[in-house]
Amino acid sequence: MLRMKIxxxxxxxxxxYLKPLSMDxxxxxxxxxxxxxxxxxxxxxxGRSLADMVAWIRAALRGQEEGTDLPFxxxxxxxxxxxxxxxxxxxxxxxxxxxxGWTWLAKEARRTGINTECKYLLLRHAFETLRAVRVQFKTDxxxxxxxxxxxxxxxxxxxxxxxxxxxxxxxxxxxxxxxxLDSEWSSVKAGLEEKMFRPVMxxx
Numbered sequence: 368m369l370r371m372k373i374x375x376x377x378x379x380x381x382x383x384y385l386k387p388l389s390m391d392x393x394x395x396x397x398x399x400x401x402x403x404x405x406x407x408x409x410x411x412x413x414g415r416s417l418a419d420m421v422a423w424i425r426a427a428l429r430g431q432e433e434g435t436d437l438p439f440x441x442x443x444x445x446x447x448x449x450x451x452x453x454x455x456x457x458x459x460x461x462x463x464x465x466x467x468g469w470t471w472l473a474k475e476a477r478r479t480g481i482n483t484e485c486k487y488l489l490l491r492h493a494f495e496t497l498r499a500v501r502v503q504f505k506t507d508x509x510x511x512x513x514x515x516x517x518x519x520x521x522x523x524x525x526x527x528x529x530x531x532x533x534x535x536x537x538x539x540x541x542x543x544x545x546x547x548l549d550s551e552w553s554s555v556k557a558g559l560e561e562k563m564f565r566p567v568m569x570x571x
Contacts (some may be wrong), residue, residue, distance in 0.1 A: 387437075392424075450481065459475050467504055490559075
């Protein structure tokens, strides 16, 4: 039976590097995590203190050791600065499926091409190297910005899991699920490449 072989790797794009997460990045990640709006819909806020960021990285690396997660730091190629993090999670090698999540960006990296290229690199690696048959995404039902961003990728909305997660403040979160299948990747890839490489019109 074909199984996915998940190993730390660097994914290189035109505007970002995705590099394996390590404790070497703790201070840079803590600095990038200081905008409170990043954590509005997240289950935890590792930006509260350096100790919280250390604990967050340790938890992510523990998931990597257990084979359920593969975390990355996001590095802006133009500045060589760490601007956020993302990861593969809920990895099921047997079922050749995984989730892309825990993606967060510093304020200066939003509304740029960074998030689109991150998703492109992760999806391309998942489908073309790991041979995944399914990649899923989920987001808080209140987070309409995230839902629109996932839909712009070309992902298919599958439904809502009600009271799916109890957040630290006691709120019962509904989660909206999306997916992309291997049979859909070629068209999704073409759409993402069109967005990323669309010529910029310059007024004269």
